[in-house]
Amino acid sequence: MLLSNRHRTDSTFEEIPIIDLSAVSSTDPVKRRELADLIRDACINVGFFYINNHGIPNDVITAAVEAGKRFFTLPDHVKMDLDIHKTDNFKGYTALLGENTDPNGRGDLHEGFDIGWDSSLIFDTSSALLSDDATAGAAMTGTNVWPPEDVLPGFKEPVLAYYRAAVDLGRSLFPLFALALDLEEDFFKEKITKPAAIMRLLHYPPQKASTVEKDGSVIGIGAHTDYECFTILWQDSVGALQVQNTAGKWIDAVPIPGTLVVNLGDQFARWTNDVFKSTLHRAINKSGVERYSIPLFFGTNYDVLLEPIPSCVSEDMPAKYDVITAGEYVKSRLEATYSHSAL
Numbered sequence: 001m002l003l004s005n006r007h008r009t010d011s012t013f014e015e016i017p018i019i020d021l022s023a024v025s026s027t028d029p030v031k032r033r034e035l036a037d038l039i040r041d042a043c044i045n046v047g048f049f050y051i052n053n054h055g056i057p058n059d060v061i062t063a064a065v066e067a068g069k070r071f072f073t074l075p076d077h078v079k080m081d082l083d084i085h086k087t088d089n090f091k092g093y094t095a096l097l098g099e100n101t102d103p104n105g106r107g108d109l110h111e112g113f114d115i116g117w118d119s120s121l122i123f124d125t126s127s128a129l130l131s132d133d134a135t136a137g138a139a140m141t142g143t144n145v146w147p148p149e150d151v152l153p154g155f156k157e158p159v160l161a162y163y164r165a166a167v168d169l170g171r172s173l174f175p176l177f178a179l180a181l182d183l184e185e186d187f188f189k190e191k192i193t194k195p196a197a198i199m200r201l202l203h204y205p206p207q208k209a210s211t212v213e214k215d216g217s218v219i220g221i222g223a224h225t226d227y228e229c230f231t232i233l234w235q236d237s238v239g240a241l242q243v244q245n246t247a248g249k250w251i252d253a254v255p256i257p258g259t260l261v262v263n264l265g266d267q268f269a270r271w272t273n274d275v276f277k278s279t280l281h282r283a284i285n286k287s288g289v290e291r292y293s294i295p296l297f298f299g300t301n302y303d304v305l306l307e308p309i310p311s312c313v314s315e316d317m318p319a320k321y322d323v324i325t326a327g328e329y330v331k332s333r334l335e336a337t338y339s340h341s342a343l
């Protein structure tokens, strides 16, 4: 029987499950299966879950967040020197309203700073990111841009330390996603040797609830699905993220201390013929204070074909999507998002 038919619940979700990730590195097959089962249910029914005991040390997170906050206080002209439109690989700064994630919106009320896999970085061999051959045919890889060290000292190191930790965490989730799909644990191994992994430092200024009610076309980030396999999101304690359930109701992804949020993106939806949900979400900061978050979008190698997995297609549920490479898919989505503010 199809995976989705075995595990889909009858009613839509009202809350987002919390999954304890303590067993992520366990070699005990029973524990791995149990964890994969929890992940599978969340992927099929919600598309979002919190993870706790994820293994990224608090001080690594805090240092990256503090670095991000300092970045956003830089004068506009310094930030605009790093404008994302000046690079051809989606790296650097996005100003307020520079992005329009929801095509029905008029621009997103956040500013951001994007980094990714940089061939000049020396990653140790335990990391997914090796230093050589990183740019082969991939629009999302290539050199990162950084603010000058004398303008913002001590910025790059903590940001990269969190990046590496989050990439390693993401890499450790793939075998569990494979198990969840009734595949061999190493199904994704060769497909994530040179992953697209863009990380964003995001800053959402507050906006008045009354303004949003009058005109919802400018919010923190417009309703969208993510483009890659999955996203690992750190969010502060302010709260703004909302997730749409299948009844169309927006459910708050309330910040839970010590957790990260994982949500699936379109690469997994395409691969699984929508058995794994790439769920619509948005952020509106009505708190009255500044909000910060850090998503890391984990995709596969550029050339991997997003072909439907056998357990997810049948005569009743034929393949919905044209087969396309993971890289081409993400690139086309990024181009559309940023064309809104092309120079």
Ligand SMILES: O=C(O)CCC(=O)C(=O)O
Binding pocket: 200, 202, 221, 226, 233, 235, 240, 241, 281, 282, 283, 293, 294, 295
């Ligand atoms: O900031 C958040 O909570 C969500 C960000 C997000 O959805 C994204 O960058 O794709």
Ligand SMILES: [Fe+2]
Binding pocket: 224, 225, 226, 281
């Ligand atoms: Fe998103």
